[in-house]
Amino acid sequence: MQLMHYLTLAAILFSIGFYGLLTRRNAIALLMSLELMFNAVNINLVALNRFVTPRDFTGQIFAIFVIVIAAAEATIGLAIVILIYRNWHSIDADRINLLKW
């Protein structure tokens, strides 16, 4: 398959994740949308690595790092969500508005 297919796939996945990020109320759902976006980025990286610089594995290594960091970030994010739940008994993102004026 051609590069453009992979890139278009990545774009679609990214947009879906984007939509989820903007729309969902559940905090965990937000994190999941974020994971989708990360995955789209990874597909992009790997595809470009495969078609533009096959000998050089920079893209893949970059993707590894993205995954690792995404994992770390998911950990922290979920820890925070649990903490919020413990205090408010809700993880509705619309209700978490302490920064409101």
Add this chain to the structure above:
Amino acid sequence: MLDKAFLIPFLPLAAFVVIIFFTHRREKFSSGLAIAMMAAAWVMSIICLIEMLSYHGEHPYQLQQAFDVVNLPGFRLEMGVLIDSLTAIMLIVVTTVSLMVHIYSLGYMHGDIRFSRFFAYLSLFTFAMLGLVVANNFFLIFIFWELVGLTSYLLIGFWYEKKSASDAGKKAFITTKVGDLGFLVGLMMMGMFLGTFNYLEVFEKISAGQMSGGLLTAMAIFIFCGAVGKSAQVPLHVWLPDAMEGPTPVSALIHAATMVAAGVFLVARCMTIFMASPEAALTVATIGMVTSFFAATIALVQNDIKRILAYSTLSQLGYMIMALGLGGYTAGTFHLLTHAFFKALLFLGAGSVIHAVHTNDIQEMGGLSGKMRTTTITFVIASLSIAGIFPLSGFWSKDEIIATAAKHPAFLVASLAVAFMTAFYMFRLCFLTFYGAPRDQHKFDHAHESPRSMTWPLVFLAVLSVVAGWVGIPWLAHGYSSFVYHGEPHHAKPEILLMVVSTVVALSGIGLAYLMYYRRAISADAMARRFQPIYTLLYRKYYVDEVYDVIIIKPVHALARFLWSFDVNVIDGLVNLQATVTLRLAAAKQWFDEYIVDGLVNGIGLVTGAASSALRLVQTGRLANYLLVVLFGLIVIGLLSTTDLLNWVFMGVGIQ
């Protein structure tokens, strides 16, 4: 001695200084000192006169001693003395009368709380008067002129607790000051046109004709103004009658013999000037005549013993001035000499009477001859003298004057009329005071003769009133007229006719008084009623004081009030206005500061607050909103980057 004559004034001055600064509280010592100094001065004056009389030189004796105080090219001030026959005569007059007054005051002022000060003032006055007569230049005489004015103010208003006394002092000072202004203008003219103030130089220049015509007349008249003020001629006579508020010795000294004589002395001194200007001389003579007639008419109807004598003085001064104006240097100064003595005697005698009966009103007196022998006799002698009865001194001097006036018919008639009136009112005074039945029994019972210190001067002066005139007897070879003269000595021809006429006039005056007031043959009251309007006019002194009050006093007061109100309302008003304006301005500025400036500042704050209130609504606190906005912006930028817009915004027009 004559070359030390300049020391004479300093003797009473020393007495004044010592009394005022040191011996104020020791009354006996102060009065003793004053009298001693005065006596010394008197003796020195006599010696000077004798020396001068025994001087036989080609020209009449004249000694000038002076030194320059200021000697600049255009201006020369000297201090010095000029001793000549006139000076010698004046020295005698002043020191004699002053000494008599000093002695008299021992008794009269006894018990007064300011006893020492009185003697100090007397001494100061005498110093001023003596300085006046010995001065050798007009500037110096003016200084002493003013000093005499000052001391007369002090002496007239001596009993200043009485308002009438202090008012009289003020009146004297101010009225003579008016005359002094004229004198000053005359002096300024002299300085301007003649360039010198020294007597001898001035007279020389005038005789040489350096000043002429109108200017000379004007200057002469201005100088005469000083004499008009000091010698109380019309129209500046108003202060003299009021000056009777002072103690009687003061009246005797100042208003009989000395201060008023200063004017006569001045005219005599300036004879050269007046003779050089016929118009001025005529003015002088006319004023003198008018004054003497005017004053004599008033004296006819007055009831205050001192007032009568005051108007009499005015009248006699007028006589002297008139004589001088008509060229009678000898006559005028001769009368000055004799008048000094008998007028002083009259005043001192009046003082004695007042002291005895405690009233000035002659209508309340009567029959005092029995109780006060010495006073009566001396008083009558003086009255005869002033009336001009042979062979008393007054007869000779008055005759000289009438002789001088004889050349001018109008003046002759006036002089004789005045002589008649003089005799009449003097003897009215005598008869009412000393003879007849006492009108006030109570006062009569308390009357007594005065102490020795008061009667002794009376006697001495009475003697002088008789003999002093004998130096001027026309038949004398070396009489007064060969001693004191202007120009050439003239031996007065005895005018028998005039002597007889004047004696008749005088005797008829006395006779009328005798009929009216002694024998009561003619009723004074009936006459007064018949001539009511004239009587009232005379009694009220021709209403001169009232006229002056309306014309001068009231307008000046009104002006003063106006200026005061101007000052308070306008000037102070302006100041206050400025203050008010400043206050208003400050208030306005404060308002401005508070509402506009602060308002602006507060407004900015408010606007910021309002804006923030509006803007903070953006902070919903919701993650989703934030994400939306951020990602929205991201997309916008992403889209914009596909165009040239961002490049244009950030890097300017014309991107390659």
Add this chain to the structure above:
Amino acid sequence: MMEAMVFYLFAFLIVISALAVVTLRNIFHCALFLILCLFSVAGVYVLLHAEFLAVVQVLLYVGAVAILMIFAIMLTSKLAGREIQMTNEQTFLGLFLSFVLLFGLVYALRGTLFRIVAEGPPPQSTLQIGRLLMTDYVLPFELVSVLLLAALIGAIVIARQEGN
């Protein structure tokens, strides 16, 4: 030919599961579909000759992150109780923007000239990757290790119970 079909299969799975993740009401279902999506992405990696990465993806993402999410879901949602509303009021705007994004990206991609190389990838990529990690990219490798450590500790600190 085969490759294309596999690709389209995986692509279809990815897209559908992604859509499910962002739209389903039940959060648990979303998590399950997320796992499916992640698996599919791993498949795509294999297609791209990135085997090591595929395995890492499965191990880490599915094995750790997704499980973690499920745990979190378990801990925080009341599965039996009232459920949270799924979407907020920004749906319209979000949809619009997503489409804008999509079109923009596609447009940008189409307009870009990629320098495609014809040769294929070398075999034994794992070895090469390992070698690169230890030599050229050792620093990021170490840093990421530290980051994980920090994340670990941070998560413990954040989420621990009071009084422990």
